[in-house]
Amino acid sequence: MTLLNKKIPTSTTGIFYKEIINNDKIVVDKVFLIRYKDEIGRDKLKTIGKYSQGIRIGYCKTIRDQTMVKLRLGENLPKVTAKKSKYTVHDLAIKWLDLKKANKTYEGELQRYNATLKKLIGSEIAEHLKKQDIINLQATLQDMGYAPSTTQHFITMVSGIYQFAIQDKLIKSENPCAGLKSIKFNNERDRYLTTEEVKQLIEAVSHELELLLFIEIGLSTGARLGSIMEMTKSDIDFRNESIKIKNFKTSDKYTGYLNSSTLEILNLHCKSLKRGQKLFSVGRSYVSYKIRGLMKKLFNEDVIDDYQKVVIHTLRHTFASHLAINGCPIYTIKELMNHKTIEMTERYAKLAPNQGQVQVKGLYR
Template identity: 25%
Template sequence: MGYIKSKFPGVRYREHPTRKHGVKPDRYFFIRYKLNGKDKEEALGWASEGMTEAKASARLAELKEAKRTGKGAVTLAEQRAEADAARAARQEEEIEAARAGVTVAQAWERYYPLTKTNKAARTCAKEEQVWRLWISPVIGAKPLKDVAPIHLERIKRNVLDAGRAPRSAAYVLAVIRQLFNFARDHDLFSGTSPAAKVSAPKADNRRTRFLTAEEAEQLLTALKKRSLGVHDMALLSLYAGLRAGEVFSLAWPDVDFDCGVLTLRDTKSGKTRQVPMTDAVRAMLSERKPAANGNPLVFPSETGVKVGQISQTFTKVVSDLGLNDEIVDSRQKVVFHTLRHTFASWLVQNGVPLITVGRLLGHSTTAMTERYSHLAPDHFKQALDTLESHKKQATKKPGQLVQG
């Protein structure tokens, strides 16, 4: 299939050997011209697709005019690239125009169904309540692009003014942050999330309440009468300092009776740690072992799988004992985590160094253990006495006796 010159200079074509366009063979058109002193040929298209000799000549004239004036593309490849770029720009403009109108409520309508798929029912219910009470009334009708940090500051203030804890306000901001991240990931929003410019209110939510030896004994006795399983979980947390999740995950292969050590895996800090067993813990686990029936979990649920949360039996027993009577501050209320806090508090009171306590608890930083420092006043007094004694020894005169 050779080239055939047309009646237009610089335009030629090839004829398809079999395919027809009307009564004539289909033709594929090319243009040929000089570019930077060299011959250049570019393809245009088939006659069956709308190309003609006249159109090909017109395109060639455009390129020559662009070369003469220095304006515009001087090759078909450049023209196509410019057309593709213009098309992409128009598409981006259309996307931006669509984004500009998306409201926070519309983003929520897409976000929340996925949340229900990927998160626990309790978490979803809590997020829905946060949306309904705090987020929607302030920014629900606003386009995502119009939400500014000042609007989120208003939401934060509304939560705090309603008497909610700073931690609640921080949770509301966290939901907003997740919503904007979702919108950005799904091309509903572009730019910086306004939540990135709003700081969460700070508050000391650390628990300070710990049980006395008498309260602990009363609690364990009452729990044992109501539920042996809850009693054993509580005893393990009280005398080994385990978090609830660590109790739920404890497996028999990680209970070493010979060495008297529990190995805790996949902990909150992400590290595996070992905790020694007290006599009470060893005795309790020894009694539970025969009933394992091949289940690797030390505390399986009734269906044999891992427990998800502490039974309400614990809360009811605490209430029956009156341990939370007349206590308003949530940090002072007895909950299951109080047992771990009691474990640490008792250790410090009995002179165990803070660094050792921190390692037993699996704290990732020493600052987390510092909350217990006030329970060891004698320890700090001894340190100051040592310093004072050193000062006296350094300043006394030869032959002088130091009094006291």
């Protein structure tokens, strides 16, 4: 790999990049730099990072703006001194995350923070961040390709970190996320699998028993990924052809029903399991990785809109959609999906056939 010397200007003032080429002279990456003037007017260049590391123009602009403000106000203190006397965002984030260790969401939040927020704002002095910095962070996250819902989740995390720090009197500044407009997005997925697509998917996993079992249970019960992976042999009632499902959002259990093909596979699979043993010997990450790959190959190759892509949650949406298409009453769908309110289920009502037509035609005869 070779870093070329030529600085290429971007559309944003003071931000440049240099290209990295491989042995075949093909550009494989780029390094972003910012240019600004120091206290006595000399031009300064500072390397920010590589595109492959998630660095984007929005983030570079944030760093350049902060640098210039500090120079203008005389706040460009040595980093060592600043860190000793003030908390960084990372210092506060670690304390905030420690409080969540008992929660099921802890691992996911920790991974998200380390992969993104730590790199983008972790080294910043917490009391120096202002509302405009968070607006810039929003733009950077979207530049990095994150969906609006994911970007909003990151901003909510930052707000939570600051709220905790303010309540514990670790910092005296205001929450820079306060009053920030939420990103508008529609995260409802209308995509569900047709009967033919269901057959395609089942055929694609038929060579691996536990993947096939996962797909069958998902299509038969509409259970979420986490709920399926925690199911045990004891949860199954073969006599009543049902299974207990744990809803990790509410920590309660509800009943799902098993169709004939799912029961057939479970009967075979459970012969080698002890009572109370989990149905799946493989981990959640393995199942998720394998099925996502299959779904991409089968259904998502040419799909641009993320919300029209087939994902694991599409199995749940397919379950409810086909119930509605087959005339299942909306309140029954609500119970089978374990929805908290009927409003959550009403999105499927548009798929239901016009069941009242026959009854209306039979009136007064």
